[in-house]
Amino acid sequence: MKNDVTTGDVSVAVESAALVKPNKVKLPIRLAAFVLTVITLSWFFEGWREIQREPGLVSFSYLFFGTTFTLLLLAVQGFWIYIEEKSTGKLVRKVKLFDAIEAKLAARNQNTKDRDQG
Numbered sequence: 001m002k003n004d005v006t007t008g009d010v011s012v013a014v015e016s017a018a019l020v021k022p023n024k025v026k027l028p029i030r031l032a033a034f035v036l037t038v039i040t041l042s043w044f045f046e047g048w049r050e051i052q053r054e055p056g057l058v059s060f061s062y063l064f065f066g067t068t069f070t071l072l073l074l075a076v077q078g079f080w081i082y083i084e085e086k087s088t089g090k091l092v093r094k095v096k097l098f099d100a101i102e103a104k105l106a107a108r109n110q111n112t113k114d115r116d117q118g
Contacts, residue, residue, distance in 0.1 A: 023087040025080045033077055040069040 047063030050056070082098045085091045 023083050025084075030077075030080070033073055037070060037073040037077070040066050040073060042066070044070055 043062045043066030045066070047059050047061070047066050050059030051063060053059075079098050079101060082091070082095060083102060086102075
């Protein structure tokens with residue numbers, strides 16, 4: 001009997017001898033996210049340098065978009081790590097926001113499967 005453990009509870013996986021199927025993001029996607037994070041972080045530093053020299057619309061734009069996109073990409077990568085740890089039963093702390101996102105994605109995937117089959 002094979003069950004996928006998605007609760008992140010190691011005791012469930014060990015006690016029921018369930019098959020733990022880790023959810024992983026493919027390497028090219030991870031590398032692309034990392035490269036984009038480095039680029040947006042450089043925008044942040046460039047905006048900060050420009051503001052120190054001469055404040056203006058361009059420098060504030062670099063700082064704003066660099067900060068915003070860096071934080072967004074770090075949150076996405078944090079979500080990937082969270083889901084991977086949860087699927088392997090190594091989750092230390094639950095994050096309600098990530099659980100809510102995972103539930104929405106799972107519901108959307110189920111709706112897509114139901115629509116494709118019906």
